[in-house]
Amino acid sequence: MKILAIDTSCDETSVAITEGTRILSNKISSQIEFHKKWGGVVPSIARTMHQENIEYVVKEALRGAKTELEDLDAVAVTQGPGLAIALEVGIRKAKEISVQIGKPLIAINHMEGHIYSTLAQNKSGNPKITYEFPLLALLVSGGHTELVLMKDHGNYKIIGRTLDDAVGEAYDKVARMLELGYPGGPIIEKLAKEGNQDAFPFPIPMMKTRSCDFSYSGLKTSVLYLTQKVLTEGLTKTEKKKIIIDVAASFQKSAIESLVRKTQIALEDLGEEFEIKDIILAGGVSANLALRKEFRKVFAENYRLHYPTNKKLYGDNAAMIGVAAYHHLEKDDFTQPIDLERLPNLSL
Amino acid sequence: MQNMLKVVKTSDTSAEEIINQASQVLISGGLVIFPTETVYGIGALATEQKAIDKLLSYKTRREGKPLSIAVDSIQMAEEYVEVNDTARNLYENFLPGPITVVSKGKHKVANGVESESGTLGVRIPDYELVRDIVKKIGKPMTATSANASYKKKPYTIDDILNNLSDKQKNLIDLIIDAGTLPKREPSTVVDTTGGGETVLRQGDVRLTKVRETLTESGEQTQELGRELIQKYKHYLGYKSVVLALEGELGAGKTEFTKGVARELGIKEPVLSPTFIVEKEYRIETTEGSYAGEKKPMLYHLDTWRMTEVEPEFEALGLLDRVSEGHVFSIEWADRATEFLEKISDTAIIVWIKIEHTDKENERKITISDFTKK
Numbered sequence: 001m002k003i004l005a006i007d008t009s010c011d012e013t014s015v016a017i018t019e020g021t022r023i024l025s026n027k028i029s030s031q032i033e034f035h036k037k038w039g040g041v042v043p044s045i046a047r048t049m050h051q052e053n054i055e056y057v058v059k060e061a062l063r064g065a066k067t068e069l070e071d072l073d074a075v076a077v078t079q080g081p082g083l084a085i086a087l088e089v090g091i092r093k094a095k096e097i098s099v100q101i102g103k104p105l106i107a108i109n110h111m112e113g114h115i116y117s118t119l120a121q122n123k124s125g126n127p128k129i130t131y132e133f134p135l136l137a138l139l140v141s142g143g144h145t146e147l148v149l150m151k152d153h154g155n156y157k158i159i160g161r162t163l164d165d166a167v168g169e170a171y172d173k174v175a176r177m178l179e180l181g182y183p184g185g186p187i188i189e190k191l192a193k194e195g196n197q198d199a200f201p202f203p204i205p206m207m208k209t210r211s212c213d214f215s216y217s218g219l220k221t222s223v224l225y226l227t228q229k230v231l232t233e234g235l236t237k238t239e240k241k242k243i244i245i246d247v248a249a250s251f252q253k254s255a256i257e258s259l260v261r262k263t264q265i266a267l268e269d270l271g272e273e274f275e276i277k278d279i280i281l282a283g284g285v286s287a288n289l290a291l292r293k294e295f296r297k298v299f300a301e302n303y304r305l306h307y308p309t310n311k312k313l314y315g316d317n318a319a320m321i322g323v324a325a326y327h328h329l330e331k332d333d334f335t336q337p338i339d340l341e342r343l344p345n346l347s348l
Numbered sequence: 349m350q351n352m353l354k355v356v357k358t359s360d361t362s363a364e365e366i367i368n369q370a371s372q373v374l375i376s377g378g379l380v381i382f383p384t385e386t387v388y389g390i391g392a393l394a395t396e397q398k399a400i401d402k403l404l405s406y407k408t409r410r411e412g413k414p415l416s417i418a419v420d421s422i423q424m425a426e427e428y429v430e431v432n433d434t435a436r437n438l439y440e441n442f443l444p445g446p447i448t449v450v451s452k453g454k455h456k457v458a459n460g461v462e463s464e465s466g467t468l469g470v471r472i473p474d475y476e477l478v479r480d481i482v483k484k485i486g487k488p489m490t491a492t493s494a495n496a497s498y499k500k501k502p503y504t505i506d507d508i509l510n511n512l513s514d515k516q517k518n519l520i521d522l523i524i525d526a527g528t529l530p531k532r533e534p535s536t537v538v539d540t541t542g543g544g545e546t547v548l549r550q551g552d553v554r555l556t557k558v559r560e561t562l563t564e565s566g567e568q569t570q571e572l573g574r575e576l577i578q579k580y581k582h583y584l585g586y587k588s589v590v591l592a593l594e595g596e597l598g599a600g601k602t603e604f605t606k607g608v609a610r611e612l613g614i615k616e617p618v619l620s621p622t623f624i625v626e627k628e629y630r631i632e633t634t635e636g637s638y639a640g641e642k643k644p645m646l647y648h649l650d651t652w653r654m655t656e657v658e659p660e661f662e663a664l665g666l667l668d669r670v671s672e673g674h675v676f677s678i679e680w681a682d683r684a685t686e687f688l689e690k691i692s693d694t695a696i697i698v699w700i701k702i703e704h705t706d707k708e709n710e711r712k713i714t715i716s717d718f719t720k721k
Binding site: 010045046047048049081082083084085141142143161162163164165166168169172173176177182217220221224225344345 | 566596597598602603616617619620622623624625626627628629653654660663664665708
């Protein structure tokens with residue numbers, strides 16, 4: 001059962017062909033060598049860019065999977081959450097293909113896609129992964145930070161989420177304060193490795209409450225105050241660099257600590273009712289090795305940890321949408337093209 | 349008697365034809381009922397005594413209440429009133445629009461138009477047809493509301509006619525029928541004769557000056573956002589309100605917007621739009637002219653991640669949406685000045701600057717909703 005999946009939730013125009021949980025192709029606009037006509041990838045977030053891309057990315061995905069439109073069994077598309085005007089482009093294309101080939105349409109929640117990125121396999125069907133329900137998923141990205149209880153395929157309950165900024169956004173903003181450019185996640189992670197994480201004791205967000213919610217706005221502001229205080233004029237280059245890597249390390253410690261502690265609280269609370277054995281860590285920020293290391297250290301003994309199964313599955317991509325759609329396909333959970341609308345604020 | 353009334357409908361008559369008919373009636377001293385961006389008004393040539401007398405017998409029981417006049421430009425206004433700095437500021441920033449600016453009159457209008465103390469209210473309606481009629485006759489006409497005094501605010505021709513005696517109906521020479529007008533308050537009346545502005549009647553436009561507030565917590569910043577949008581809720585569906593937020597990282601721009609959302613009845617959590625660039629929320633308040641029909645939205649935007657703001661805003665289709673009467677909260681708006689300049693005539697732009705002070709949780713918030721930036 002082959003699915004063509006589309007994700008245009010934010011920056012990336014992505015199209016994938018999947019079969020069951022196997023990925024046959026997974027094309028992401030920023031990673032494609034574009035035809036010369038476009039002169040490379042123009043950094044643009046809004047609709048026009050998706051519109052210019054979509055046709056080409058669909059072709060690339062089909063070509064990469066050596067698949068014809070006629071071979072498909074269904075079309076899946078991200079319905080939300082995301083940027084309204086970007087979502088529209090993917091949805092329109094998905095409807096068009098679904099009608100053209102007379103195959104059903106499946107609407108997918110982007111966050112559900114992130115969860116299924118941990119179940120995705122390569123062409124030959126590796127790795128072989130199974131979940132045991134109920135499980136706990138921590139989804140961390142530039143736009144989201146949420147803890148989700150998953151009782152079964154398609155059965156989700158959000159038990160904690162950020163009240164302001166997402167953790168990935170905090171990374172980006174701290175990077176900007178330290179004049180490290182955008183996106184900030186990878187560079188902070190890299191610098192933090194060399195820094196002293198106890199140099200500046202930043203508060204661990206939301207520790208006064210036992211709720212499973214997150215907040216990164218206050219941490220961001222603390223880092224701002226500190227950098228203004230310590231990054232003064234007249235520092236030597238070496239002194240400045242030392243401070244920057246120490247701030248990066250101290251910030252990262254605090255950010256990760258809050259993710260770990262909130263996950264612990266969620267497990268404790270849920271433990272009264274459920275026996276949880278599996279934890280999923282997915283979304284762009286799950287690529288952070290320090291975060292995974294900490295997760296392994298704290299949870300690996302008692303839980304099975306699942307991460308996205310390859311590099312291209314951390315950030316936004318369509319393959320995860322296709323894998324998620326497979327479980328809907330099995331249940332004949334389809335949407336009529338006429339009923340499918342973008343839902344920019346969709347929640348699990 | 350009603351069948352004798354001369355009615356032209358804007359739906360089936362050309363603007364040119366309406367302007368011609370109306371100006372002929374006005375020049376010959378007649379009374380014209382016309383639509384505006386607020387309520388239906390009744391016009392008489394302000395410089396013609398016979399016309400004003402006719403109007404005063406139509407508007408019963410006024411006892412010395414002054415009339416106001418409609419002009420097509422600040423230049424025409426200056427022929428009839430003294431435009432001081434305060435008044436000029438209002439003309440330049442708010443007109444055309446639902447504001448009547450009261451100034452010292454130059455006694456160039458018929459008796460009974462200026463107040464007993466010699467002041468005169470002037471309006472430039474945000475309604476092209478009306479301005480074109482005034483332009484055609486080259487002189488101001490009265491812009492008082494078309495109801496007989498103390499009766500229902502007139503949003504339809506029936507609202508007017510159902511409350512008139514036959515004698516009053518006979519005084520009307522022409523009715524320009526534009527159907528049901530959106531239910532907006534009559535214009536805000538502002539007296540500028542004392543140098544500052546004194547609001548005599550509060551309509552949809554609220555006047556405030558640049559003001560600074562210190563907040564000591566995120567909650568207080570939210571509260572300020574809530575209070576601010578409360579004053580502008582009447583514009584929903586009619587004119588877009590753009591909250592242009594400036595402030596460093598961590599200043600509290602999203603906090604401010606959270607307060608705005610709460611006042612607009614939005615229950616969903618308002619989270620930072622930085623990554624997603626734009627978030628949208630359906631406004632769940634019943635206030636505003638078209639609320640419920642046009643489905644006004646809160647659009648929460650953030651330019652932080654954009655390499656170039658102008659083309660992104662264009663691609664997001666913001667220009668079209670601004671004409672529909674929504675609320676826009678734009679973080680890092682100082683990067684979008686080109687766009688804001690473009691919409692400054694169609695939308696109400698309020699600048700909100702949030703600054704850190706020496707105290708850690710304290711913020712200085714400067715709101716400028718009186719002058720354009």
